[in-house]
Amino acid sequence: MAAFETAxxxxxxxxxxxxxxxxxxxxxxxxAMPGLTATMATALLVPVTFFMPPVPAIAMxxxxxxxxxxxGDLPGALVRIPGTPxxxxxxxxxxxxxxxGQAELVLGCGxxxxxxxxxxxxxxxxxxxxxxxxxxLGFSSFEYFWLALFGLxxxxxxxxxxxxxxIVSVLLGLAxxxxxxxxxxxxxxxxxxxxxxxxxVSFIPAMIGMFAMAEVLRWVTSPRAIEDLAGRQKLGxxxxxxxxxxxxxxxxxxxxxxxxxxxxxxPGAGADIAAWVTYALSKRFSKEPEKFGTGHIEGVVxxxxxxxxxxxGAWVPALVFGIPGDTITAIVIGVLFxxxxxxxxxxxxxxxEFLYAIFIxxxxxxxxxxxxxxxxxxxxxxxxxxPREFLMPLILVCCVVGSFAINNSVFGxxxxxxxxxxxxxxxxxxxxxxxxxxxxxxxxxxxxxxxxSMIKADGNLLAFFERPVSAFLGVVTLLVWxxxxxxxxxxxxxxGPAAAGAAAPPRAP
Amino acid sequence: MxxxxxxxxxxxxxxxxxxxxxxxxxxxxxxxxxxxxxxxNLLAAGFAICGLVLVAAGLRxxxxxxxxxxxxxxxxxxxxxxxxxxxxGLALLILVxxxxxxxxxxxxxxxxxxxxxxxxxxxxxxxxxxxxxFAVDWAFRRLLLVPLPQGPLTGLYW
Numbered sequence: 188m189a190a191f192e193t194a195x196x197x198x199x200x201x202x203x204x205x206x207x208x209x210x211x212x213x214x215x216x217x218x219a220m221p222g223l224t225a226t227m228a229t230a231l232l233v234p235v236t237f238f239m240p241p242v243p244a245i246a247m248x249x250x251x252x253x254x255x256x257x258x259g260d261l262p263g264a265l266v267r268i269p270g271t272p273x274x275x276x277x278x279x280x281x282x283x284x285x286x287x288g289q290a291e292l293v294l295g296c297g298x299x300x301x302x303x304x305x306x307x308x309x310x311x312x313x314x315x316x317x318x319x320x321x322x323x324l325g326f327s328s329f330e331y332f333w334l335a336l337f338g339l340x341x342x343x344x345x346x347x348x349x350x351x352x353x354i355v356s357v358l359l360g361l362a363x364x365x366x367x368x369x370x371x372x373x374x375x376x377x378x379x380x381x382x383x384x385x386x387x388v389s390f391i392p393a394m395i396g397m398f399a400m401a402e403v404l405r406w407v408t409s410p411r412a413i414e415d416l417a418g419r420q421k422l423g424x425x426x427x428x429x430x431x432x433x434x435x436x437x438x439x440x441x442x443x444x445x446x447x448x449x450x451x452x453x454p455g456a457g458a459d460i461a462a463w464v465t466y467a468l469s470k471r472f473s474k475e476p477e478k479f480g481t482g483h484i485e486g487v488v489x490x491x492x493x494x495x496x497x498x499x500g501a502w503v504p505a506l507v508f509g510i511p512g513d514t515i516t517a518i519v520i521g522v523l524f525x526x527x528x529x530x531x532x533x534x535x536x537x538x539x540e541f542l543y544a545i546f547i548x549x550x551x552x553x554x555x556x557x558x559x560x561x562x563x564x565x566x567x568x569x570x571x572x573x574p575r576e577f578l579m580p581l582i583l584v585c586c587v588v589g590s591f592a593i594n595n596s597v598f599g600x601x602x603x604x605x606x607x608x609x610x611x612x613x614x615x616x617x618x619x620x621x622x623x624x625x626x627x628x629x630x631x632x633x634x635x636x637x638x639x640s641m642i643k644a645d646g647n648l649l650a651f652f653e654r655p656v657s658a659f660l661g662v663v664t665l666l667v668w669x670x671x672x673x674x675x676x677x678x679x680x681x682x683g684p685a686a687a688g689a690a691a692p693p694r695a696p
Numbered sequence: 697m698x699x700x701x702x703x704x705x706x707x708x709x710x711x712x713x714x715x716x717x718x719x720x721x722x723x724x725x726x727x728x729x730x731x732x733x734x735x736x737n738l739l740a741a742g743f744a745i746c747g748l749v750l751v752a753a754g755l756r757x758x759x760x761x762x763x764x765x766x767x768x769x770x771x772x773x774x775x776x777x778x779x780x781x782x783x784x785g786l787a788l789l790i791l792v793x794x795x796x797x798x799x800x801x802x803x804x805x806x807x808x809x810x811x812x813x814x815x816x817x818x819x820x821x822x823x824x825x826x827x828x829x830f831a832v833d834w835a836f837r838r839l840l841l842v843p844l845p846q847g848p849l850t851g852l853y854w
């Protein structure tokens with residue numbers, strides 16, 4: 188209990204609260220600005236958090252992302268452009284409702300159900316993380332190897348588009364992670380004599396490049412004009428009618444909370460996929476499925492709840508196993524390591540107050556969303572009026588400073604530039620980025636656990652299946668692989684030449 | 697910019713060959729049959745398989761013409777130049793990082809891009825770029841203590 192009291196003290200410090208407020212406003216701004224994502228908000232905040240104590244640093248990241256995911260609903264409803272990909276699933280319904288003059292209802296729904304989803308996800312995180320952590324204390328390198336590999340497999344399997352492109356993306360991330368001193372023998376690999384590369388490719392500049400810079404490049408190559416279809420609608424009390432929605436759709440809300448959190452927990456899948464899946468489920472089980480896509484609130488309730496609950500869910504594997512649940516927590520893990528808070532089951536033993544502080548911050552951030560979100564709805568037109576012709580170059584400058592600040596070396600800026608272009612080209616050609624980031628973040632962990640296990644087993648691969656949990660995880664991972672492989676082969680046979688046309692993958696939430 | 701699957705496949709095959717070639721030079725761990733080359737070799741094998749699959753898929757799919765397709769945006773006048781300015785400008789900024797300093801370099805970069813995106817409104821772009829970059833420089837150098845280089849302005853402002 189003492190740890191909990193310490194945590195309360197850490198969170199309710201004026202400095203932490205002030206930083207949460209700043210991050211909240213920043214997150215709302217980034218989320219409400221079409222073309223800027225919640226992952227980008229996180230990546231841009233990282234350099235600011237370098238110089239902070241751990242709790243305010245993490246509080247900033249949690250608050251900014253929660254706000255950004257909600258704020259993505261605003262441009263979706265009012266100008267028919269989802270502010271973040273997590274709002275894309277229901278943008279059509281939200282926008283059509285606005286056209287019918289129900290902007291208040293749909294924006295209020297986005298806000299209230301984001302809070303509901305966020306709080307549910309936070310509670311799941313608070314309850315499940317300590318239990319899982321205790322269970323995971325008995326894990327050895329074999330279990331960790333399989334767990335990390337399972338995470339990567341999920342990232343490939345869940346990303347839409349062709350699995351082969353997801354696999355290439357994962358391999359690319361893992362290959363980048365092999366650059367530098369190898370974790371077991373200490374031999375430099377692929378460094379080309381560069382001292383900077385001996386330390387490996389730091390993933391903060393890599394992520395700033397792949398998410399923020401690639402996003403700017405995408406904007407540069409897009410038509411850029413925003414068409415304000417909604418016109419000037421008067422926005423009165425956005426909380427009116429929300430109680431009625433909750434009474435009517437409570438089974439939906441419950442289902443979306445559970446599904447959203449579960450998708451968040453799965454490595455590699457985040458808020459955007461949670462929104463798509465729950466929207467589809469909502470339509471499937473609805474009494475009025477024909478109304479979906481024509482301006483029906485039900486899908487907005489479902490997916491709006493799920494994308495925020497997924498955010499908190501993604502922290503479960505990140506904190507307990509050090510395996511990110513989505514692209515945002517991939518960045519967060521980097522920050523945790525910088526702060527000396529190595530994520531893993533021992534975090535509960537070594538820093539329980541820190542874990543409690545994260546839970547409190549999550550609940551607080553979601554409650555803070557009510558007033559701040561209300562404010563964002565009121566000033567949305569002013570946010571949209573900020574010229575993106577200025578904003579985009581300035582984001583690039585912030586990317587440059589952020590990539591420089593990680594090691595105070597211009598080499599980081601080079602990494603950001605190269606991987607920014609690579610990330611842009613990958614998305615343009617249907618290669619999802621999230622698996623590459625997961626590969627990069629998990630690369631060293633997978634390799635060191637793999638090599639340790641190989642040495643323990645003296646090269647005998649069957650030893651990877653000797654411990655019960657390890658065997659279970661191994662079999663599940665292999666099943667996922669076979670499923671993907673069989674699916675790919677069957678599709679290739681069935682579709683013939685048409686198989687090469689790939690669907691666009693979802694972007695980072 | 698869409699690149700033909702076959703071309704991506706060939707690039708992956710080349711990458712696989714390169715990784716395997718480099719990894720062949722890594723020494724094994726004493727007393728073990730494997731060493732630092734094991735994981736790079738496994739990844740190279742993965743790249744090779746994916747490369748072959750993509751080459752085959754590309755050969756079957758004849759919808760995409762040409763090895764590289766620039767897409768709609770490239771046909772709209774100037775978007776190619778925009779991309780060149782963003783990427784080339786950033787590369788240039790890295791080159792002049794120390795001699796020119798962050799404030800001057802970033803201001804020029806931001807002003808050029810903003811003026812370009814806003815259809816040639818130069819003066820306002822320069823003013824806004826200078827103010828914004830000054831704010832970024834101040835926040836990171838003074839508040840967050842990131843040692844951004846000041847170039848010729850060293851000592852001239854705080």
